[in-house]
Amino acid sequence: MPFSWEKRLTPSKFMLLAVPCIALLLSLLFCGVFLLITGRDPVEIYVAMISGALGSTYGLSETIVKAIPLMLCGLGISVAFRMQLWNIGAEGQLYVGALAATWLPLTFPALPAWVMLPLMVCLGMAGGALWAFVPGILRARWQVNEIITTLMLNYIGILWVSYLVYGPWRDPKGLNFPLTAQFPDAAILPFWGTSRIHIGLLLALAIVAFLYVLFNNSRWGYELKVIGSSPKAARYAGMNITRNICLAMLLSGAICGLAGMTEVSGIIGRLQPGLSPGYGYTGIIIAWLGQLNPLAIVIMSFLFGALQVGGYMVQTLGVPAAVASMIQGSILFFVIGAEILTRYRISYTGCKGGRSDRE
Amino acid sequence: MATPFIQMQGIVKRFPGVIANDQVDLTIYPGEIHALLGENGSGKSTLMSVLDGLYQPNAGRIIIDGEEHKFGSPRDAIACGIGMIHQHFKLVEPFTVAENITMGAKNGDFWLSTEKIKQEIIGFGAKYGLHVNPNAYVWQLSVGEKQRVEILRILYQGSRLLIMDEPTAVLTPPETAELFSNLRRMTEQGCAVIFITHKLNEVMELADRVTVLRAGRVTGSMERSQLNPNQLVQLMVGRDLAGRSKPIQTELGPVVLNVDQIEVLNDMGRLGLRALSLSLREGEILGLAGVTGNGQRELAEAICGLRHIEKGSIHLHGEDITNLNPSAILDQGVSYVPEDRLGMGLVPDLTIIENLLLKNYQQPKYSGRWLLHAKAIEENAAALVEKYNVKTPSLHQPVKILSGGNLQRLLLAREIATIPRLMIVVYPARGLDIGATNDIHQLLLDLKANHTAILLISEDLDELVALSDRIGVLFDGRLAGEFPANEVDLDELGLLMAGSGQTNGGEPNAI
Numbered sequence: 001m002p003f004s005w006e007k008r009l010t011p012s013k014f015m016l017l018a019v020p021c022i023a024l025l026l027s028l029l030f031c032g033v034f035l036l037i038t039g040r041d042p043v044e045i046y047v048a049m050i051s052g053a054l055g056s057t058y059g060l061s062e063t064i065v066k067a068i069p070l071m072l073c074g075l076g077i078s079v080a081f082r083m084q085l086w087n088i089g090a091e092g093q094l095y096v097g098a099l100a101a102t103w104l105p106l107t108f109p110a111l112p113a114w115v116m117l118p119l120m121v122c123l124g125m126a127g128g129a130l131w132a133f134v135p136g137i138l139r140a141r142w143q144v145n146e147i148i149t150t151l152m153l154n155y156i157g158i159l160w161v162s163y164l165v166y167g168p169w170r171d172p173k174g175l176n177f178p179l180t181a182q183f184p185d186a187a188i189l190p191f192w193g194t195s196r197i198h199i200g201l202l203l204a205l206a207i208v209a210f211l212y213v214l215f216n217n218s219r220w221g222y223e224l225k226v227i228g229s230s231p232k233a234a235r236y237a238g239m240n241i242t243r244n245i246c247l248a249m250l251l252s253g254a255i256c257g258l259a260g261m262t263e264v265s266g267i268i269g270r271l272q273p274g275l276s277p278g279y280g281y282t283g284i285i286i287a288w289l290g291q292l293n294p295l296a297i298v299i300m301s302f303l304f305g306a307l308q309v310g311g312y313m314v315q316t317l318g319v320p321a322a323v324a325s326m327i328q329g330s331i332l333f334f335v336i337g338a339e340i341l342t343r344y345r346i347s348y349t350g351c352k353g354g355r356s357d358r359e
Numbered sequence: 360m361a362t363p364f365i366q367m368q369g370i371v372k373r374f375p376g377v378i379a380n381d382q383v384d385l386t387i388y389p390g391e392i393h394a395l396l397g398e399n400g401s402g403k404s405t406l407m408s409v410l411d412g413l414y415q416p417n418a419g420r421i422i423i424d425g426e427e428h429k430f431g432s433p434r435d436a437i438a439c440g441i442g443m444i445h446q447h448f449k450l451v452e453p454f455t456v457a458e459n460i461t462m463g464a465k466n467g468d469f470w471l472s473t474e475k476i477k478q479e480i481i482g483f484g485a486k487y488g489l490h491v492n493p494n495a496y497v498w499q500l501s502v503g504e505k506q507r508v509e510i511l512r513i514l515y516q517g518s519r520l521l522i523m524d525e526p527t528a529v530l531t532p533p534e535t536a537e538l539f540s541n542l543r544r545m546t547e548q549g550c551a552v553i554f555i556t557h558k559l560n561e562v563m564e565l566a567d568r569v570t571v572l573r574a575g576r577v578t579g580s581m582e583r584s585q586l587n588p589n590q591l592v593q594l595m596v597g598r599d600l601a602g603r604s605k606p607i608q609t610e611l612g613p614v615v616l617n618v619d620q621i622e623v624l625n626d627m628g629r630l631g632l633r634a635l636s637l638s639l640r641e642g643e644i645l646g647l648a649g650v651t652g653n654g655q656r657e658l659a660e661a662i663c664g665l666r667h668i669e670k671g672s673i674h675l676h677g678e679d680i681t682n683l684n685p686s687a688i689l690d691q692g693v694s695y696v697p698e699d700r701l702g703m704g705l706v707p708d709l710t711i712i713e714n715l716l717l718k719n720y721q722q723p724k725y726s727g728r729w730l731l732h733a734k735a736i737e738e739n740a741a742a743l744v745e746k747y748n749v750k751t752p753s754l755h756q757p758v759k760i761l762s763g764g765n766l767q768r769l770l771l772a773r774e775i776a777t778i779p780r781l782m783i784v785v786y787p788a789r790g791l792d793i794g795a796t797n798d799i800h801q802l803l804l805d806l807k808a809n810h811t812a813i814l815l816i817s818e819d820l821d822e823l824v825a826l827s828d829r830i831g832v833l834f835d836g837r838l839a840g841e842f843p844a845n846e847v848d849l850d851e852l853g854l855l856m857a858g859s860g861q862t863n864g865g866e867p868n869a870i
């Protein structure tokens with residue numbers, strides 16, 4: 001073979017940028033072939049998706065609406081991933097955050113907005129933090145694998161929400177639908193004009209700024225970096241690894257929990273099952289694509305928001321919205337595949353390669 | 360002479376900001392032992408990585424048995440019979456010794472007969488004096504044992520050229536002698552060896568030919584008959600060296616460290632230290648000789664709070680620090696240069712600036728309650744790199760690209776700069792060139808003059824004798840003997856290190 005792989009010592013900067021783009025193109029191609037096989041015109045569908053998601057004020061605003069929870073989940077996940085803590089429980093943390101935030105307007109419906117909303121934000125974050133803390137402490141103290149515990153807690157969190165809305169929290173006036181009562185106006189996040197874009201966007205952007213400083217310029221961020229990259233050296237430097245694992249999980253869960261709060265308070269206005277179409281899982285893809293960089297995560301969440309909105313839009317063409325999920329999944333697939341390019345370089349070795357004289 | 364086995368011609372290898380190899384020619388004949396000499400960062404490891412297929416050169420040719428080859432990866436080099444043992448071991452820590460040795464073997468049947476392989480490994484080990492337990496996990500091994508695994512792996516692959524990057528840095532004198540006789544045995548069968556070293560006496564003893572590099576260029580190549588140490592130094596450094604530093608007599612102050620009958624478990628869960636006691640005073644250097652794996656790491660880690668003390672106690676300045684957490688002990692002015700540089704002492708993927716921050720990021724000068732003071736941090740890093748002569752193209756490079764000697768300088772710079780009250784140094788000169796070794800020794804002596812108490816753990820008896828006030832021997836987790844440095848008997852030390860000549864039986868022995 002005239003080509004060979006050479007390992008790069010430092011990941012290539014150019015490739016770090018190019019890989020997500022290449023992966024996006026490849027997955028569009030891949031899904032295009034699939035659409036062709038099923039007898040549809042991929043170009044038409046892609047054009048419809050893009051114009052649906054970005055071509056109108058409505059589409060654009062919906063894209064931003066979807067981007068908010070995606071961004072929050074991606075950001076939350078990135079905190080844990082930076083420490084090599086594989087928190088895949090964002091979905092459950094989102095649900096428990098929503099649940100905790102819902103408790104307040106259901107119990108004290110008469111609170112004024114300036115008390116209600118900040119408290120709901122705190123409760124949402126606390127709920128998500130608690131849900132991530134359990135795997136965190138198990139991992140820090142007893143080396144329990146956090147991938148499994150966070151994943152399992154997803155189901156528990158989602159089922160808790162179902163239990164409450166089918167049982168104790170069901171709206172007595174709700175014709176037996178599994179929904180809580182509509183929130184009072186004081187528990188609804190302010191939004192822009194007639195769109196559904198709510199103030200959660202600003203909260204998310206504030207968290208971006210916070211994480212940017214945390215990762216690049218803070219003492220704690222430095223500890224996270226050292227622990228994530230070499231726990232042995234961190235211990236040698238006197239860092240408290242147990243405490244930092246717990247703290248990182250708490251912060252990670254709190255941000256994901258906030259996503260749940262903004263969904264119930266900004267979009268739905270009540271708690272209901274299925275309140276997230278898998279934001280917590282898509283958040284994993286976003287965090288990974290954004291290489292755990294807060295700014296890149298912002299861009300990726302708008303991209304994925306657009307993808308989801310575009311997916312809904314093409315339903316009018318008789319194409320299932322699952323096309324969007326298919327593209328999403330294949331992007332991740334190609335990114336992981338293409339990531340090898342950031343760590344290896346392909347070099348042309350001529351036909352007299354060392355390989356030729358083996359075997 | 361016979362026809363060359365390998366010719367490297369006009370090899371150029373550039374990295375961003377440096378030319379590591381500049382038009383280097385190197386010829387290797389079958390059955391010769393070829394020494395590669397040069398200062399830290401002169402490009403020795405890079406040249407060998409090119410020959411091993413790890414790096415592709417920017418220019419130049421590699422000719423093997425008269426035929427040009429281009430290596431895309433170490434696999435290609437192995438196929439041509441070239442095997443390399445790197446300065447930093449490339450073993451898979453969670454795997455067993457046997458698994459590491461058979462990994463990538465070219466006669467790799469899919470189903471390996473484990474029992475047969477273990478027998479083979481034990482057989483090889485006996486033949487070359489490389490004893491390791493094939494069932495042990497690599498993370499449980501000391502550095503010295505890991506090297507034995509690396510050598511066994513290359514032998515197992517059946518290479519015709521064995522490249523060893525500073526192999527003797529981690530060996531004791533008897534082990535080195537044994538390695539040398541094994542290498543000779545291998546060359547008698549036509550196998551060639553390239554070894555990199557900083558020790559001239561080894562070159563004089565072993566090498567058939569020598570090539571010297573300076574700043575990426577070949578400055579000379581000599582046959583055995585022409586060898587002359589002074590000239591070698593000239594070629595390496597480009598000037599004559601100042602004489603070896605002399606220890607100064609300092610007033611010994613009060614006791615700083617008192618270790619009383621401690622027992623500690625090693626990574627295998629067995630007793631690593633057995634009722635070990637020692638004490639150390641201000642301005643004193645206590646040298647501990649001993650073969651790697653006899654409790655050195657356990658002792659250092661126990662003092663630093665990195666390893667649980669099962670029995671006994673440790674006092675620092677009269678205060679009990681037994682089983683305190685590491686940061687509490689650090690705060691008492693204890694600094695530690697571990698043997699495992701890139702695993703524990705430095706974080707490979709972080710930059711030079713970030714690595715220099717590791718021990719002092721909490722100081723008010725470098726951080727507030729929340730934020731880091733980026734400017735002060737960078738200035739401090741620049742000053743340290745300058746003062747301790749760390750050669751690097753930029754402060755923002757990850758430290759894993761530094762040459763072995765420069766890594767060591769960086770680590771020592773960070774640990775010494777804190778002006779510790781107790782300093783624990785493990786193998787300080789390992790991997791350093793002659794000039795840098797002198798520099799480091801001088802730094803340690805300056806620290807001593809500054810009233811720091813120093814626990815110097817080393818295998819280099821010359822170094823121990825040159826620096827220490829007292830010398831003890833660690834064997835099997837115990838202290839076996841103690842001598843004032845000026846009346847030390849090297850033969851007796853050697854015997855104690857090997858575990859024989861134990862005059863006081865198994866009695867715990869305080870010094």
Ligand SMILES: Nc1ncnc2c1ncn2[C@@H]1O[C@H](COP(=O)(O)OP(=O)(O)OP(=O)(O)O)[C@@H](O)[C@H]1O
Pocket residue numbers: 009374375377378379397398399400401402403404405406446750751752760761762763764765790792
């Ligand atoms: N991957 C890399 N990227 C950038 N620079 C590198 C890389 N590898 C080595 N260098 C630089 O190339 C030069 C030569 O390094 P090399 O490791 O070959 O030195 P060496 O002769 O082996 O030194 P030592 O005796 O200290 O091990 C050094 O300046 C080093 O910083």
Ligand SMILES: [Mg+2]
Pocket residue numbers: 403404405446524762763764
């Ligand atoms: Mg080297």
